[in-house]
Amino acid sequence: MSNIYESERLLNEYLLFHYGSPTEILPWDFGPVExxxxxxxSVNLLQDRMLIAAQGAAALDLGCAVGRSCYELAHGCERVIGIDYSQSFVNAAEKVRVSGELPxxxxxxxxxxxELIAKRPECGDASRISFEQGDAMNIRADIGNFDVVHxxxxxxxLPEPQKLIQRLPDLVKPGGQLLLTTPCTWLEEFTPSQNWPQGSTFEWLKESLSGSFELAEQVDLPFLIREHARKxxxxxxxGTRWVRL
Known part of the structure; x- marks a missing residue:
């Protein structure tokens, strides 16, 4: 899988997406602030923190990009692992975690x-978080299982999203939560068309996960990625939350 996410342009875009202030991202008086x-x-509107009762609870953030969601997961979990396929994203996430900021x-x-600076959020305990490079379709066998997977x-x-779907029951503890979001943007440049859902992505997820998970929540989550000042x-x-049976 070639990785376009190693480019400097996309690294900068995602640092802004994750750590930019509202006015840095959207300086206009109008626009989709929601x-x-x-x-x-993607964590706080989907996760049910009441379900995280175990001492030493653990979370896994797959496709963590430059790491912002891991700090939200660290609110209720004592150990958070963030994994991304892009080494440059992982390096940036770790620099923010360790140094507190990254230009x-x-x-x-x-x-x-x-020139901007990505600053480590005050929420969440950075000492609870670790980042590593990895492939969501081939997650290391010894990673264990988790109370929350995001x-x-x-x-x-993903070229073969079904590989991740098949691995998810092993990654989420019984009673644990699976937080999934997707814009359902299936493109040949990422996923061969034979690996796309036959119909709606939501129906595909319900069919694929029904044997191991129960759907607990469904929401629409808008998001905004800035390319430049006028685009x-x-x-x-x-957005869906599933509870492991």
Whole structure:
């Protein structure tokens, strides 16, 4: 799998997406402000913290990108592992975690850039979090299982998403939570068309997960990725929470 997410441009975009302030991302007086803060909302609007009762609870963030959601998971879990296929994303996430900040560049337009700093969130205990490079379709066998597994906007970026779906029952403890979001953007450049769902992504997920999970929540989660000052990607992810049977 070739990885376009190793580029400097996408690294900067995702640092802004995860750590940028609302005014840094969307300086206009108008615009979809409800789509900001997706990395936090994809955890907080889906997770049921009342279900995390075990001492020493653990969470896994698959496709963690540059790591912002891990801090939300660290609220209720004492151990959080963030995994991403992009080594540059993992390196950036670790620098923010260890150093507390990471300089990056925001594209304004043309050759114009702005220097920004990604700052470690005050919420969540950074000492509880670790990051590693890995493939969500081939997660290391000794990783164990978790009280919470979070996978935001990952499925439709995998060449063989069914490989992850088949592994999920082993990754989530009985009674644990699986938090999935996807914009259902199936593209040949990421996933061969023969590996796309035959119909709706939601129906495919219900069929694929029904033997091991019970659907507990479904929400629509808008998100906004800024490319430059006058160009944005506005999308609506399908958000679901599943409880392991």
């Amino acid at each position: 789509a900001l803060g997706f990395a936090e909302r 990056y560049q925001q594209h304004i337009e043309g050759r114009e850039i702005r 996978a935001a906007n990952l499925l439709c970026r 944005y990607q506005w999308s609506v992810a399908l």
